[in-house]
Every structure is written in C-alpha cells, then in structure tokens.
Amino acid sequence: MDAAFAAIDAACSAFAEEQQIPGLVAGIVRAGRLVHATTAGLADIEAARPVAAGTAFRIASMTKNMTALAILALRDQGKLALDAPLAQYVPQFAAVAPATRDSPPVSLRHLLTHVAGFVTDDPWGDRVLGMTPAELDALIATGKLFARPPGIAFEYSNLGYGMIGRAITNVSGMPYQAYIRRTIIEPLGMTRTTFDAIEASRGDYAWGYRLDDGAWSRERIEPDGEVGAMGGLATTAPDYARYIAFLLSAWPPRDDPESGPVRRSSVREMGLWHAPPHADDPDRPSPPGAYGYGLNNAADAELGRRLHHAGGLPGYGSHVLMIPDKGVGVFAFGNRTYAPMSRLTLQLATILYPSLPKPKVATSPYLKRAVEAVVAAYVAGDIAAAQHALAVNFLLDMPARLRNAELASLKEKLGEGRLEKIEPVHALAGSFMLACDRGRLKGTIVLSPDAEPGIQKLTFAVEE
Known part of the structure; x- marks a missing residue:
C-alpha cells in the first residue's frame, strides 16, 4: 500500500x-x-x-x-425504549404542544433519525454549544421547535441530538x-x-x-x-x-x-x-x-x-x-x-x-452442494441430475423441458465446462463460473430457507 x-x-x-x-x-x-x-x-x-x-x-x-x-447502550441495558415518548425521559417536553393535533409523540427514534419535525439549525446550533441546563429548559418551554409534524420527512436537527444528550443524562x-x-x-x-x-x-x-x-x-x-x-x-x-x-x-x-x-x-x-x-x-x-x-x-x-x-x-x-x-x-x-x-x-x-483485498466469504455446504448439482446437470444436459438439490418451486416456475432446452442451448454454444470458482454472497446465495471450451458461463443461485436449503432461483449469463 x-x-x-x-x-x-x-x-x-x-x-x-x-x-x-x-x-x-x-x-x-x-x-x-x-x-x-x-x-x-x-x-x-x-x-x-x-x-x-x-x-x-x-x-x-x-x-x-x-x-x-x-443511547443504544442504554437501550441494550433495558433502561429506555427508542419508541417511547421523549417526555418519558425529558419530562420538560411533556408541556410542548404538538405540531398538529394528530401528531405522534416525539420519540428518541425520531430524534436519532432527524425526523422529529424540528427545523434544521446548523448555523444557530454551532454557536450554542455552551447552553446551560436552564437555557435548554427555557428553549423547550418557549421555543418554536416544529417545522412540521414528527415522522414526515428528514430535516437535520442539532437540537434534537442536544435533547438526546439530556435524555442520556436523566436515564444514566x-x-x-x-x-x-x-x-x-x-x-x-x-x-x-x-x-x-x-x-x-x-x-x-x-x-x-x-x-x-x-x-x-x-x-x-x-x-x-x-x-x-x-x-x-x-x-x-x-x-x-x-x-x-x-x-x-x-x-x-x-x-x-x-x-x-x-x-x-x-x-x-x-x-x-x-x-x-x-x-x-x-x-x-x-x-x-x-x-x-x-x-x-x-x-x-x-x-x-x-x-x-x-x-x-x-x-x-x-x-x-x-x-x-x-x-x-x-x-x-x-x-x-x-x-x-x-x-x-x-x-x-x-x-x-x-x-484493498476482497473480503473472504466462506462457501457454505448448502451452496457447495447446490453448485455441484447444477454443474452435474450441465454436464448431463438434464436438470434431473440436480433434482436432489432443487427447492419445491423450481420446476413449477420453469418446467424441466424448458430447463433442459436452456442447458442444451448453452452447451451447444459453449461446449463442455468445468467448475472454475464459487463466489458466495452469503450462506444461501452466490455465483459460480464454468470454464467452457468456447467461453465462460456464470451461474447465480439463491437457495430456499428450508431445513435442507434447495435451489429456488438459478440464472445463467454467458461471458465470452
């Protein structure tokens, strides 16, 4: 490097x-x-x-x-809930009139994600870091806080995070x-x-x-x-x-x-x-x-x-x-x-x-089994060779005769193939590459969530 x-x-x-x-x-x-x-x-x-x-x-x-x-540490300790009303942790907020009669209560999650409805306040917020506890109390009591009701849109609010700080103080x-x-x-x-x-x-x-x-x-x-x-x-x-x-x-x-x-x-x-x-x-x-x-x-x-x-x-x-x-x-x-x-x-x-090196993802036994079954089907020219590795939906979504026609067409174009590599996305999905006589064939597999995961989706792409 x-x-x-x-x-x-x-x-x-x-x-x-x-x-x-x-x-x-x-x-x-x-x-x-x-x-x-x-x-x-x-x-x-x-x-x-x-x-x-x-x-x-x-x-x-x-x-x-x-x-x-x-805040998440306190949540993990069972000391607060992100969706509880903010007033539960900052009692002064209980006196704040809602933006509209049908507004939900402002929650910690609203504040964390900047959807509490407060006005964006970067220039102002930058100059009030030294605010005292009494000054924050006064702002909560008298300030014009809402630009819109909570839960409507993203609008970046420093004040919202200042109130999270007060909640952390009170709860901890x-x-x-x-x-x-x-x-x-x-x-x-x-x-x-x-x-x-x-x-x-x-x-x-x-x-x-x-x-x-x-x-x-x-x-x-x-x-x-x-x-x-x-x-x-x-x-x-x-x-x-x-x-x-x-x-x-x-x-x-x-x-x-x-x-x-x-x-x-x-x-x-x-x-x-x-x-x-x-x-x-x-x-x-x-x-x-x-x-x-x-x-x-x-x-x-x-x-x-x-x-x-x-x-x-x-x-x-x-x-x-x-x-x-x-x-x-x-x-x-x-x-x-x-x-x-x-x-x-x-x-x-x-x-x-x-x-930067590419992160390594281990090939799960389920994915390995599925890829080997598809390779066997390609070699045989018959999807039946992969029957043991197919999910219940597979041949219902595309009948065997159409799958076999697809395999025949690919094999006619590319010739015989051998497995070159498997690239997992995670344990239940990934791609593989066949090195063929006249090009390369990429397959993409998604497995089912069954106890014995089977192939629910399989697609091919020719890479010449």
Missing part, C-alpha cells in the same frame, strides 16, 4: 492548498489500528506551529454517532459527558478525547480559523455545555482511530464473544437506513443515501456501501467515511470554518480502494 499512502499524502497537501485550510490531519484505519496518518499545514498560524499526528481538533457533528451509540443518572467518557472514551483508551475544548487548547491543539477578505482570524472557542451531544468533541487522529477501529470491528457478524463497550449488533444497527432517503452528495451522483443513527448510509457505485458523517463548527471541518465490507475507515480534520473535508475523505477512499 506504499504507493497508495504516498498518493494520499500528496492529495492531502494539495487539498489543504486548494481549499485554503491552514492545517489538517487525515487517517486511515484498517485491521483494528491506524495504519497511516498524514498532516499538512499549521495548527497555529501565529506561532507557525505545524499540525502533528497528535494535534487535537474539534470534530463537531461527528460526535453524533457517539451519542447514538450511547450522570451528565451526558461523564456517561460518554465512562461508556466509550475510557474503555477505548481515548486519553486525549474531551468535550472541554478550552482545556484541550492548553495542549497540542489546532486553533480554528476563518478567512475574510484574504485575512485569517481565530474563531472563538465554543465552550462545552448542556447540548454537547450534538457536536462538542475534540480529539486526535490516534484517539479517533481507536473509535473507528471499534466501529469497524462490528463487521462481519460472527460468533465471537463481545469485546467492545457496546454490542456489535448495535453498531451495525446505527448504519441501517432508519430515515427517508435524501440526496447524499450532489458532487458525486449516486443512489440516494439515508440517515441511520448518527451515520449516513450511501450506496456508492465505486466504493460500495459507505457509512459517513460530517462535522462543521466555526473554525473546523471534519468527516469520517467507513467501508465496512472492506474493514477500512478514512477520516480528516481541518481547522478552517466549515472546511469541506467530505471531499477529501472520498478522494482518499477512492485512492485506497483498489489496493
């Missing part, structure tokens, strides 16, 4: 210059660790101090997936920040990750900058407060890599004992589509993505399934992108207001992707 890492280093330097970002750090996580980190530019313009791999940056809304993970019996430290940060050994950016700034810290009329100036540090759950974390590349390695360790599902602070199944749950689809990236046309719990899930034509989330604050931009099927994560932090780091992580992932 040395060539890919060299290209990544060059891309980061070029990106910092093109986007006028004073400094940045990017990391690649694979096989449970930070395998590469690159830095560019300055953490402190005034002191000409360069960014180091251990320099702390604020990561803003990338905090949200940690907040979601904390300790401040949100303390619960996150005890449940996630400390178990993962993230020793330089904190919600207290002011304290972090006393060490190796990237100051946040804005550029106005060609002149750089520092943004103020937004202090920690009651709504830090929506975007308050500061962290370093080595620390954040530990967190991403933990998330990626949830794939593939397996029988191993649990070893992380939250169940692997709950991590995977975060990445499912839980909200209505929305345009993922206008700069990269692709199928729509959708929000899970603190993570976006997008189907990329080149990279496959990618889980990602951006962060932005005055003085900072950040993004993380994970390809769980490849076991790799890419993240980048920059210290300019709303630096578009998602463009960089996508570029880095695209550079890295060709060098």
Whole structure:
C-alpha cells in the first residue's frame, strides 16, 4: 500500500492548498489500528506551529454517532425504549404542544433519525454549544421547535441530538459527558478525547480559523455545555482511530464473544437506513443515501456501501467515511470554518480502494452442494441430475423441458465446462463460473430457507 499512502499524502497537501485550510490531519484505519496518518499545514498560524499526528481538533457533528451509540447502550441495558415518548425521559417536553393535533409523540427514534419535525439549525446550533441546563429548559418551554409534524420527512436537527444528550443524562443518572467518557472514551483508551475544548487548547491543539477578505482570524472557542451531544468533541487522529477501529470491528457478524463497550449488533444497527432517503452528495451522483443513527448510509457505485458523517463548527471541518465490507475507515480534520473535508475523505477512499483485498466469504455446504448439482446437470444436459438439490418451486416456475432446452442451448454454444470458482454472497446465495471450451458461463443461485436449503432461483449469463 506504499504507493497508495504516498498518493494520499500528496492529495492531502494539495487539498489543504486548494481549499485554503491552514492545517489538517487525515487517517486511515484498517485491521483494528491506524495504519497511516498524514498532516499538512499549521495548527497555529501565529506561532507557525505545524499540525502533528497528535494535534487535537474539534470534530463537531461527528460526535453524533457517539451519542447514538450511547443511547443504544442504554437501550441494550433495558433502561429506555427508542419508541417511547421523549417526555418519558425529558419530562420538560411533556408541556410542548404538538405540531398538529394528530401528531405522534416525539420519540428518541425520531430524534436519532432527524425526523422529529424540528427545523434544521446548523448555523444557530454551532454557536450554542455552551447552553446551560436552564437555557435548554427555557428553549423547550418557549421555543418554536416544529417545522412540521414528527415522522414526515428528514430535516437535520442539532437540537434534537442536544435533547438526546439530556435524555442520556436523566436515564444514566450522570451528565451526558461523564456517561460518554465512562461508556466509550475510557474503555477505548481515548486519553486525549474531551468535550472541554478550552482545556484541550492548553495542549497540542489546532486553533480554528476563518478567512475574510484574504485575512485569517481565530474563531472563538465554543465552550462545552448542556447540548454537547450534538457536536462538542475534540480529539486526535490516534484517539479517533481507536473509535473507528471499534466501529469497524462490528463487521462481519460472527460468533465471537463481545469485546467492545457496546454490542456489535448495535453498531451495525446505527448504519441501517432508519430515515427517508435524501440526496447524499450532489458532487458525486449516486443512489440516494439515508440517515441511520448518527451515520449516513450511501450506496456508492465505486466504493460500495459507505457509512459517513460530517462535522462543521466555526473554525473546523471534519468527516469520517467507513467501508465496512472492506474493514477500512478514512477520516480528516481541518481547522478552517466549515472546511469541506467530505471531499477529501472520498478522494482518499477512492485512492485506497483498489489496493484493498476482497473480503473472504466462506462457501457454505448448502451452496457447495447446490453448485455441484447444477454443474452435474450441465454436464448431463438434464436438470434431473440436480433434482436432489432443487427447492419445491423450481420446476413449477420453469418446467424441466424448458430447463433442459436452456442447458442444451448453452452447451451447444459453449461446449463442455468445468467448475472454475464459487463466489458466495452469503450462506444461501452466490455465483459460480464454468470454464467452457468456447467461453465462460456464470451461474447465480439463491437457495430456499428450508431445513435442507434447495435451489429456488438459478440464472445463467454467458461471458465470452
């Protein structure tokens, strides 16, 4: 991967210059660790101090997936239900008038997926991280919260995640920040990750900058407060890599004992589509993505399934992108207001992707039996040779005489064939390739859910 890492280093330097970002750090996580980190530019313009791999940056809304993970941990412990009314965990919300008389109660699931009906609030939310508990109470009591009823559409809400933080405080019996430290940060050994950016700034810290009329100036540090759950974390590349390695360790599902602070199944749950689809990236046309719990899930034509989330604050931009099927994560932090780091992580992932090994999926005995039966039928020219491996629907959907005619036509075109490889999708589906005298034949199989899985669907494609 040395060539890919060299290209990544060059891309980061070029990106910092093109986007006028004073400094940045990017990391690649694979096989449970930070395998590469690159830095560019300055953490402190005034002191000409360069960014180091251990320099702390604020990561803003990338905090949200940690907040979601904390809620799922409490759910797994039986301490809350995602579909219960929010007022059950934040009593002040009981006095909030519904958006309409027929609106459902706002739930934690609504908040997690940004479908609570609250107005999108990025510019405002970025400047109220230091909100006090009393100020949040007042906002709940008097604020004009609803843009629409809950459960209608996706609309990104920082305030919604701030209220999740309050729910975590109330249910856990300790401040949100303390619960996150005890449940996630400390178990993962993230020793330089904190919600207290002011304290972090006393060490190796990237100051946040804005550029106005060609002149750089520092943004103020937004202090920690009651709504830090929506975007308050500061962290370093080595620390954040530990967190991403933990998330990626949830794939593939397996029988191993649990070893992380939250169940692997709950991590995977975060990445499912839980909200209505929305345009993922206008700069990269692709199928729509959708929000899970603190993570976006997008189907990329080149990279496959990618889980990602951006962060932005005055003085900072950040993004993380994970390809769980490849076991790799890419993240980048920059210290300019709303630096578009998602463009960089996508570029880095695209550079890295060709060098990543294809994940291995074991061929189940059921799939092996089915493929061998189809190969025997091809050799014999008679689907009856696969009779023992067929599901009840198979010959009802396409009678034997038509199947045999298909086999005869393929064999006339391609000649004799031998099994070249089997490529499982999972235990009950996959494809196989026959190397034939005059070309290659690809077969695709889906098995039934019977006690002895049989072939319910079989298709062929000639690859000359």
